[in-house]
Amino acid sequence: MPAHSGLLHGEMVAVGFDTRVGRRGQSLVGVRIVCSRSVAWVEGAFNWGARIEAIVLDNGELTDHLKSHYVCTPVSYKEAIKLPPHSPWAGVLCLLLWVPYMKQNLPGDAVIALPGTLSRTQVLQMIPKASTHYSMKMSKAIHSKFGGVTHLAWHMIHFSRVGTPVTTTTLMTKNHFVQSLQTSLDDTEGLSQMKFAFKPCPGKDYIGTVAITKGKETVSLRVYDADGLAPVLSSISTTPRFWFFWVRAASVWSKTDKILRPVKLHELFLIWDYEGKMDCKHRSFSHSLLILRHRVLSPPGKIVRAFAFGLLQQRNTYVESPSNVVPIKAGKSEDIPFSPLEVTAEVQAEAACPDDANIDLSTWASPTETSQEADARMCLRRVAVKWWSWHHVSTALKWLSEELRCEQDHAGVKDCIFRIKACRYFKWPRGSRIVFSRIPRDPDHEGWFGDFRDGVKLRQLPGTTLPQGRMPNIPTETREDELLTLCRYLEHGEVKLVIPRFTVPKAGKDVHVAWDAKANGHNAHLWTPSFLLGDSGDLEEMTVKWLSVPVGIYLKNGGPDEDYTQDASHFIKSWQADIDVGQQFNNVQAHPHDRPYLGVRLIDTRNDGSRERHWFMRYSVLHFGGKGSPYNACQGQLQIWSWPRIHPLSLPLRLDDDEELATQEVYYVDDIHPTARGIDDTQAVLASRQLKTEMNSYGNQADDEKRPTCRPGAWKGEIMHTDQPFPHKSTTGKKWSRFKSGVQWVLEAGLGSSVSTAELRRIAGLGWEST
Structure with a gap:
């Protein structure tokens, strides 16, 4: 400087x-x-x-x-x-x-x-x-x-x-x-390399003009001194061809004299005090120009x-009292005892249920169902799945015969029928696939139809070349490759790159096979959005503390205290269910252009010391471990619920006509967590049934594993639970210890004249609270 x-x-x-x-x-x-x-x-x-x-x-x-x-x-x-x-x-x-x-x-x-x-x-x-x-x-x-x-x-x-x-x-x-214009300019910019002619203009609010010649056209732009003020941006030209205006400003490239140069686009955001000025360097020119044109129409x-x-x-200094509200008895919210967060709640990277665990049929049963009724349901399910299979096959064949279909339509429907015919009520032995023939062929759904029929193309970073090679691999302990072949998720074809794999122990003697597309360099050449998939915050925002009245009435009354000394049956609670989407990524086809880079090595495993034969196939679907798989597999999931009113709009509090929190489902790649409110889990069970029915009707596996509960989680340890008046979220013992020491440091540092922001950032996010 x-x-x-x-x-x-x-x-x-x-x-x-x-x-x-x-x-x-x-x-x-x-x-x-x-x-x-x-x-x-x-x-x-x-x-x-x-x-x-x-x-x-x-x-x-x-x-x-x-x-x-x-x-x-x-x-x-x-x-x-x-x-x-x-x-x-x-x-x-x-x-x-x-x-x-x-x-x-x-x-x-x-x-x-x-x-x-x-x-x-x-x-x-x-x-x-x-x-x-x-x-x-x-x-x-x-x-x-x-x-x-x-x-x-x-x-x-x-x-x-x-x-x-x-x-x-x-x-x-x-x-x-x-403050002068120089405080909003980038002093690392050097002298302009364009050919120009400078003409002084004394006595004006600008110091002169520069003439720039482009072919047969000459453009004159004003020059402003950086020690003065900038012009009004709403009145300048936004033609990117010759930039906006010029400045005579200080630069690190000149120790004595100021230099003449055009103002850059990100400097215009600095001049207008735009909050996202630093992000403009990473946006395209057209996107930044669009934001600037709208931004200069508002005050700086x-x-x-x-x-x-x-x-x-x-x-913020006062709150208006609501009118015509239902009176609620004053409670004792401040007296509610909280369980100690020091309880061990380490989240392990080991699944709680093995792949061959029995199906939990309680979601589909009535609360008073007898064993005879349960046996009768099993018989009805065998009949229902046969009719369901016949209905889907008949509908698909009718769709093919309605008009002239292309080769991709016939091949895709044939593959769907092959999988549907072997389907059982809760299992897809030949693997599942989205039945694309059920998607309407209108402009609103044309993109989804093409993706589910032909496959979703991975987005390769521009200017990069995908790696090639066949990396060494370990023998599969659960013959995962052979199972994938049986499910028709693998196909023969050209293989340019092989995906290595490793195993992760699961409950019992089972293992989980993970495909490592990072080790072979494939993921490094792909781009995918990182902001469109849900995280635990979505589920946290859908949980509300125990209330004696519906959420809407509670909000209208200004959030009064609740008397939690009463029995739990007096309160409406948050219920959460866990629906696992079976083989989520494998439900979506990979684009034929990308399949050569999704190779798999199959090994004829032997235990007698003889030579093990191996060969290569490739994925025809999206695979676990691929960088683009979560986004490409989840972007088509649509909400099937509707809410009469959202209050307020900036919070996910969706209210039904009865003023109660409406059911919502939250996607975690291959896990879905419907959340509902009620004294018991009846509403959550109904929501789970509806969602599973919709999923299965389109060929998306909905594995029944867990019943709606106040203590969800597919992993060992408790992520979050609502079985107490206030929602609780577990944390690791290490994080809790760091948070306690950090709070003590804040209390001590608060006695001084300043607090280190660096130390605050170290403990940020370790504590969590929800009401």
Whole structure:
């Protein structure tokens, strides 16, 4: 960094003024953002810690971007007007113009931001007079007075509901931090290599212009001094051909003089105080440009943060009392005894059930079923599976004869029929496959139809070459390869790369064979999304503590205490079931283009010391151990439940008409965990039955292993359980010891003037709490 650049000008003052805000309890403040031009408020609310209940977009350009960065799913205006509550709402509404949506929701506060180029008269003409329910306050915010590097100004209009106990102190109070454009520029950039001609322009807000010639076209761009302020980005050209504007700035490549160069795209995000400015270096140019075009239509980040933080903090100081609520007897939540977390709950990498474990038929039985009724069910199942097989075969053949089908249709249906004919009620001896002929051939499902018929193509990283070779392997102890051949998951064909394998002991004398596509280098050349598969957080968010009333009524009453001294039969509990998807990855075909790299070595194992013959085949389906298998196998799983209402939108609290938490299933690659609420497990059993029936009807194996319970988990040790008033999540003894020592350190360090953030990061995530 050049000593003369002045990069630290004003920075020490700004750091000293910085306020660190704790976020405990701040998620009680709800925020809704309306219009794509108001996306800056998403950043401000998210950073403060508010609960973003809805993002209402008028176009779909930013939908994917917002989905990948924030927990709230964007909705359309038609969907937004149906969101509860349809009455006065205590949250904060951020929008660009006064819209009917504000009149419908009657928020506690509403914020409207308009460009400062409009006069006060024009602003008042654009905003209709608020009703008698609101008072209005308008102020003008200049970016440079909020620590920004532009001279842009914005009109900030604040509507507050009459009677809201907010402070009278202005929200726009901020010290004047003088910062130059240089503080938002990258000083590692060097002199531009383009041919240009510089012309000084004294007496203007810019120092000159540069002329750039491209072929027969000459473009003139303004040059700004880095010691001054930047231009208004919303008024500059966003044509990527000649960049945006030029600067005369300090650089590490010049020790004495400043250099002339164009401003880079990620620097424009810095100038506008965009929160995700560092991520822009890893996005494509077109994606970054799309975000910038929408972002400059909102106020810069420092203005948004100053206004949003103050307003949201005021909303956090009080909670409105709900009206017309059902009275609930005050309880004794604070007296509930918690079991010690020091109990050993080590999670072992060993499955609790062997592959040949008996099927648990209790899910399909009635609570009072006798042994005679159970035997009768066994007979009925044998008849039912024969009819089911005949029905599927007849439907598939009829589908083939309805119109002219291609060769891939005939080959795929023939393979499905081969597997269905040998199917038993709970087992697929020839292996399962998704019955693609049942998927509609309409534009909404065309992609799924092709994937399940022809196979899902793996995504290879650009510029890489897949490795080849036949690595040595160990003899299979359970003759896993032969079983795969019997199930028609392996086929003969060209093999360029062999997948090695190793074994993991399971319960009893069984072993689990793991295919190691990392060892042969195959996984290193593949790309797959890492954010679309569920984790334990999904299940944790669907569990709620024991309640004497449905969840919806409990929330309307403001979350009163519960009397847990009563018997457990008085409370509604969270129930969880564990459904194993048999051979999940093998249900989906691998694309023929990828199959040569999914080779398998089969060994004729002998114990007499003679030479063991071996040969090579290849997977025709996705295999366990492949980097792309989880995403490609799970992307087609669809929710089969529906909920009348979601409250609130930013949390997965899906409520039925009876105000109770609706059933939801959570996917963990090949495990599905339906979660339901009830005094007993009746609702969870029904949910499991429905899901298993839907899965099997499409050729997706649903192995019956465990009954709905308050203590789930397919592994030794307890991940999470709800058999006590408050949900508990197990942790290892080592993590618990580290967490206790870390908490003690925090208590001691809190007595001083500062706390090491590095030490806080070491203990982050070790403690867990759920209500």
